[in-house]
Structure formats: C-alpha cells, structure tokens
Amino acid sequence: MTVLVIGAGNMGLTYAEGMSKSPFLKKRNIMILDTSEEKQRQIGKIEYFDGFKDLKDCVPAADIIFVAVKPYHAEVLFQQMKPYLNNDKIIISIMAGVTIQGMQEATGITKIVRAMPNLPAKVGQGITSYVSSPEVSRIELFTVEGLLASTGKAIRVSSEKYIDASTGISGSGPAYVFYFMQSMMEAALQMGFSENDSKVLVSQTFTGAVELFNQSQLSPNSWMERVASKGGTTRAALDSMDDNNVSDKIKEAAFAAFNRAVELGETH
C-alpha cells in the first residue's frame, strides 16, 4: 500500500512521520507533495520520504491520498487532482470544515474519510476523530484507523457533525490550553519569577494535573474540590473565575470554533 501526503506543513509532515512508523506501511511507501520550495527542500533531506512537485508524478501511484493543505487551497487542488483519480483510491482529509459531499463532488470519487487531528500528534499524543463515506469498506477502515492512530489515538464518530464538534474541542483545543498556560506564565512573571521558573512552574502544574486526572476516575470538579480548602487560596481563585464567567467564556470559545468549522464547510 502506498500513501501520498499532500501538504507538508505542521500536520502533513507530522502524519507522514507517524505513518512511516506504522505496521501498516513500509517507510518507503510514503510520498509527499508540497508546492512550497522551502518544504520541498525540507522533504528532500528526509531520506526515507519520496518528495514530489507534480500531482501527475505521484497521484496515480497512491492508494491513499492524505490531504493536509489549508481549506482554502482545497478547491484548486481537487480540480488539479481529478484527472489522476479513480474509485479505487481513498482520500483522507484533515481539512477543517471541508465536507465529504463537497470532496466527492470536487474529485468525482466516492471513498472519502474526513478526520480531525490535533497538534500533539507531533509528539505521538494526538487525538484524531474520523468518519467515512459508506463506500469505504470495513477492511479499508481498519487500515485507515491504524494510520490515523499512528500519531496517538483515533476515534470513529457517527457523523460529520461530530467532526466539526471535535474541531471545537480537540482540534483547536490545544490552543485553549496554551492560552491558559500563557496567562499563568504572565501572572508568574508579574509575581517576580524568572522566565525559566515561570515556565517550569506552569508546565509541571499542567502535566501533573492531567496525570492525576488520567490516573483516576474523578471528574475535574472533584479534583478542584481536592485542591481547594475552605476559605483558602484556591477558593479565592475559583471564585474569581466564576465571578468573571470564565467557564461560560471557554464554552463560548469552543462553540465559536465549532461554528467556524461548519461555516468553512459551507464556503469550501
């Protein structure tokens, strides 16, 4: 089986690296195409990937085409790919918003998987949700899930609505975590810590809290109660967040990403 990755950016290259370690593929069975010269140079330095500049040189040989370009590049890309496609090939798209029906119409082929990964895939800690068109067989889906899980975990969802929803939770989610980290680091700096100490204090607090959560059956609320003593410092912080409706604001932000994913699907 041969996989072609189109778009060697943050996610495309990460997936190419992940898939190259997958038992479903041999390293040399990954082709990568990117239009940027800088990316082509970068791919050229990785001896086990075959880099390409032209669709005609790689699309015909691909069984699975992994599309990792920005949603606004999809239309032109699909138009250019169409002459080299047939119904034996599977497209896996990780583009936010771009719908299965839209991709079927644009490419003229039926086997489409729509997936939503996230950036921790870079360190093998990603979570990718996916859904496929009915034309993708069970055995093909087994391979697809294996490839998607090569960068962390993969879950199959029941409809595209949940791909847009997971964009709002896990796809964009790492940025929400970084937002919180940034604010805490700025507070630490304002309290007089050095940049390095601020970084260690915040980073280890996140790692430790997530590890506690992962190693237990307790909800985040229960863990909050365990940190907060009555009349103590944590209660002061949590009350301040509640007074400022921080929880509602975080939910609003997640829905803003969800709604934007739906909107992207209507325009691409």
Ligand SMILES: NC(=O)C1=CN([C@@H]2O[C@H](COP(=O)(O)OP(=O)(O)OC[C@H]3O[C@@H](n4cnc5c(N)ncnc54)[C@H](OP(=O)(O)O)[C@@H]3O)[C@@H](O)[C@H]2O)C=CC1
């Ligand atoms: N970043 C993230 O955390 C996540 C991203 N996604 C999705 O992944 C996709 C890729 O995002 P990301 O990796 O961040 O994007 P990047 O911009 O890092 O990478 C995209 C790459 O594709 C290249 N490119 C553009 N058009 C073409 C084309 N026609 N053929 C080949 N290569 C092309 C770009 O070149 P150039 O720079 O010259 O345009 C760029 O090198 C997006 O659709 C996004 O919605 C999904 C989940 C998480």
Ligand SMILES: O=C(O)[C@@H]1CCC=N1
């Ligand atoms: O911001 C974006 O549109 C992409 C999709 C999810 C994460 N990054």
